[in-house]
Amino acid sequence: MRKLFLTTGAAALLMACGTSKTATTTKAPEVKPKQDxxxxxxxxxxxxxxxxxxxxxxxxxxxxxxxxxxxxxxxxxxxxxxxxxxxxxxxxxxxxxxxxxxxKQAAPDMTLKIGDKEFKAIEDYVSVTDGENGEVNSQEIAYVGYGIDSENYSSYKDIDVAGKFVLIKGGEPKNEDGTFIISGSDKASKWSTNQQYRAKREIALSKGAKGILFYSPQIYPMVAQQFGSGGQMGLKEDTPQEKMYYIFVNSSIAKAVVEEIDSETTSKLIKTPMNLTFKSNVKxxxxxxxxxxxxxxxxxxxxxxxxxxxxxxxxxxxxxxxxxxxxxxxxxxxxxxxxxxxxxxxxxxxxxxxxxxxxxxxxxxxxxxxxxxxxxxxxxxxxxxxxxxxxxxxxxxxxxxxxxxxxxxxxxxxxxxxxxxxxxxxxxxxxxxxxxxxxxxxxxxxxxxxxxxxxxxxxxxxxxxxxxxxxxxxxxxxxxxxxxxxxxxxxxxxxxxxxxxxxxxxxxxxxxxxxxxxxxxxx
Ligand SMILES: [Zn+2]
The missing domain is CATH 3.40.630.10 (Zn peptidases)
Structure with a gap:
């Protein structure tokens, strides 16, 4: 029962003294001086x-x-x-x-053979995502230039890439006067900024491509260093990304598939055997x-x-x-x-x-x-x-x-x-x-x-x-x-x-x- 007759101050004093039954048996609490x-x-x-x-x-x-x-x-x-x-x-x-x-994603155990050449991990290629474990054998690679699909420019117009590896190069096309085709101005679009890696992946994935070989000689050394060694750590995703091989390649591989890749932008199927084995190292x-x-x-x-x-x-x-x-x-x-x-x-x-x-x-x-x-x-x-x-x-x-x-x-x-x-x-x-x-x-x-x-x-x-x-x-x-x-x-x-x-x-x-x-x- 509540003791309604107690004043607030007295009630607080009682509570401060714990479980004692009556006020008469309690000691006065030690009053500590307020400090600065x-x-x-x-x-x-x-x-x-x-x-x-x-x-x-x-x-x-x-x-x-x-x-x-x-x-x-x-x-x-x-x-x-x-x-x-x-x-x-x-x-x-x-x-x-x-x-x-x-x-923690360390570099996967991989082999990659194109034509009759066996390429070397890190030196020639490096994987940046977690692909399916296993082996891929194919007879053709789809070259899709800049790998863009936008309103006024598409690399995917006349080519079916479903189930195939696509070879994409970094950047976006320009007009003769140096302006960008996509923006119509000197403003770069997401197809050549840092967003391009994700944007191009999403398009390739939506077209049913099995994997990407991405060619960008400027950033290759950096990517190889970052993904080729110790392993990247990140938050574990609640919903894992859809699996797709995403492999950055050096010019040795890019030019083995399309010799004129630096100037060539027309999409086409390239007849060449390719063999890839992949074992991921995600812990x-x-x-x-x-x-x-x-x-x-x-x-x-x-x-x-x-x-x-x-x-x-x-x-x-x-x-x-x-x-x-x-x-x-x-x-x-x-x-x-x-x-x-x-x-x-x-x-x-x-x-x-x-x-x-x-x-x-x-x-x-x-x-x-x-x-x-x-x-x-x-x-x-x-x-x-x-x-x-x-x-x-x-x-x-x-x-x-x-x-x-x-x-x-x-x-x-x-x-x-x-x-x-x-x-x-x-x-x-x-x-x-x-x-x-x-x-x-x-x-x-x-x-x-x-x-x-x-x-x-x-x-x-x-x-x-x-x-x-x-x-x-x-x-x-x-x-x-x-x-x-x-x-x-x-x-x-x-x-x-x-x-x-x-x-x-x-x-x-x-x-x-x-x-x-x-x-x-x-x-
Ligand atoms: Zn530190």
């Missing part, structure tokens, strides 16, 4: 960061390669840390892992993001995401890539920030908004863990996500940066979607930390394109304001020599405190920050 944000920020110390990083970037974790045993150790370490801190999972009780199903890879969560006291549905990638390059040629800076530094920074927030919670100062601590996998393979989070399975709705503070390499200094204070950090993205986020970040820094904020890499025209190269980008592309914290690259970047002894722990401490203070302000200010520069998505 700096009190909690000061729990972030270089000693604790160092201790955590010497474990996280140790040889024991074998470079934390995505899906490998070293990475499993890393995710267990992160989980145990949150269990010890008493910070719960947002997924289900005790389960801090968000499964991220991946697949499923289990990986996971690690997530922990502090629920906000007043606006629990509004989420601040603090992220860093948990993976690195693994072991290559017998050398362990410890990834102390990349991104051990960001990882241990989050652990310390989480601990500081938990200290606030324990002191009765739970942040108003919720905080999600998100350690993402597969960053080095193409921002895969963060892409899975934003594109496939956001734990919290993206429209409720206030901001993403992403930390990737904050333990070192940039040797190229010869002027200014060593106590700096590069900020990228802070002003791109929300002016308010940028101003808040500047103000917080002045108040708390006085780190020199360097916007050198925030320039849209910066050739390094760092804005697109870490996990915050998957949030930014959804119009979620981001700040990417980064110290720049150095000689040990993506080398086995990126070890914890080279970290400048005093700087790591300052930068981590800055990020904590910024998150604190984002979580506790009255109004949610405004997105005033949202990009209209082209769809």
């Amino acid at each position: 944000v700096s009190f909690f920020a000061n729990t972030i110390t270089s000693d604790e960061l160092k201790e955590a990083l010497y474990t996280y970037a140790s040889d024991d974790f074998e470079g934390r390669d995505t899906g490998e045993p070293g990475q499993k150790k890393a995710v267990e370490y992160l989980k145990n840390h949150y269990v010890t801190l008493g910070i719960p999972s947002p997924i289900s009780e005790g389960d801090y892992f968000q499964k991220v199903p991946l697949e 499923e890879v289990d990986s996971e993001n690690v997530a922990a969560f502090i629920k906000g006291s007043e606006k629990p549905d509004e989420i601040i995401v603090i992220s860093a990638h948990l993976d690195h390059e693994g072991v290559k040629g017998g050398a362990i890539y410890n990834g102390a800076d990349d991104d051990g530094s960001g990882t241990v920074a989050i652990l310390e920030i989480a601990e500081a927030f938990k200290a606030a919670v324990d002191n009765g100062q739970t942040p108003k908004r919720s905080i999600l601590f998100l350690h993402v996998t597969g960053e080095e393979k193409g921002l895969l863990g963060s892409q899975y989070y934003t594109d496939k399975d956001p734990i919290f709705p993206l429209e409720n996500t206030v901001a993403n503070l992403n930390i990737d390499m904050i333990g070192r200094t940039d040797p190229q940066r010869t002027e200014g204070d060593r106590n700096y950090v590069y900020l990228i993205g802070s002003d791109k979607l929300s002016t308010e986020l940028h101003n808040l970040s500047e103000e917080v820094n002045k108040k708390c930390c006085n780190v020199e904020l360097d916007y050198k890499f925030n320039d849209d025209n910066d050739p390094n394109r760092f804005y697109y190269r870490s996990d915050h980008y998957n949030f930014a592309k959804n119009n979620i304001p981001v700040i990417f914290y980064f110290n720049g690259t150095h000689a040990d970047y993506h080398q086995p020599s990126d070890t914890p002894d080279k970290i400048e722990y005093d700087l790591l401490e300052n930068r981590t405190r800055l990020i904590f203070n910024t998150a604190w302000e984002l979580a506790n200010r009255d109004a949610r920050i405004i997105v005033d520069k949202a990009e209209v998505k082209a769809e």
Whole structure:
């Protein structure tokens, strides 16, 4: 029965004292004095960061390669840390892992014979998709020029390619005056831009072709390097692409089929025997993001995401890539920030908004863990996500940066979607930390394109304001020599405190920050 006569204050006091039956037997609760944000920020110390990083970037974790045993150790370490801190999972009780199903496509085992010549993998051809396992024997190849099918130009008009391999060349046709036939202007169409590989594949598939030999001497070396070796990793597709052989060929093969291919555009059937054997090398890879969560006291549905990638390059040629800076530094920074927030919670100062601590996998393979989070399975709705503070390499200094204070950090993205986020970040820094904020890499025209190269980008592309914290690259970047002894722990401490203070302000200010520069998505 409810004791209606109790005043609200007394009821709260009773509840705070747990299960005691009467008020007379309860002790007065210990009243902890309210603390300033700096009190909690000061729990972030270089000693604790160092201790955590010497474990996280140790040889024991074998470079934390995505899906490998070293990475499993890393995710267990992160989980145990949150269990010890008493910070719960947002997924289900005790389960801090968000499964991220991946697949790794290494070059298939292939042979290819055209006419009476046996060609060599990589040197002469490279497969870029997963074809059917088995053997193909045919007596003709359909040459379809540029492989275009549009309103005013078609390579497929007078030719039946059903069940055949087609040979396609890159690019699109031009008029004598140099303008493009398809656009009628000097504007290239999708048939010669980066979209051509997909567009030409789709047309060939719709015409019933069995496979594609694609000839583009300009990009062949790049494609051969990318697909000929170690293997591409990607998110496992829910609906796998329709299987079709898609093989990039060098001029040795293209010219063996159509000698004048560089000038010839007329489609025709070429009588020549072809034999292909194919065995795919696609492996499923289990990986996971690690997530922990502090629920906000007043606006629990509004989420601040603090992220860093948990993976690195693994072991290559017998050398362990410890990834102390990349991104051990960001990882241990989050652990310390989480601990500081938990200290606030324990002191009765739970942040108003919720905080999600998100350690993402597969960053080095193409921002895969963060892409899975934003594109496939956001734990919290993206429209409720206030901001993403992403930390990737904050333990070192940039040797190229010869002027200014060593106590700096590069900020990228802070002003791109929300002016308010940028101003808040500047103000917080002045108040708390006085780190020199360097916007050198925030320039849209910066050739390094760092804005697109870490996990915050998957949030930014959804119009979620981001700040990417980064110290720049150095000689040990993506080398086995990126070890914890080279970290400048005093700087790591300052930068981590800055990020904590910024998150604190984002979580506790009255109004949610405004997105005033949202990009209209082209769809
Ligand atoms: Zn990296």
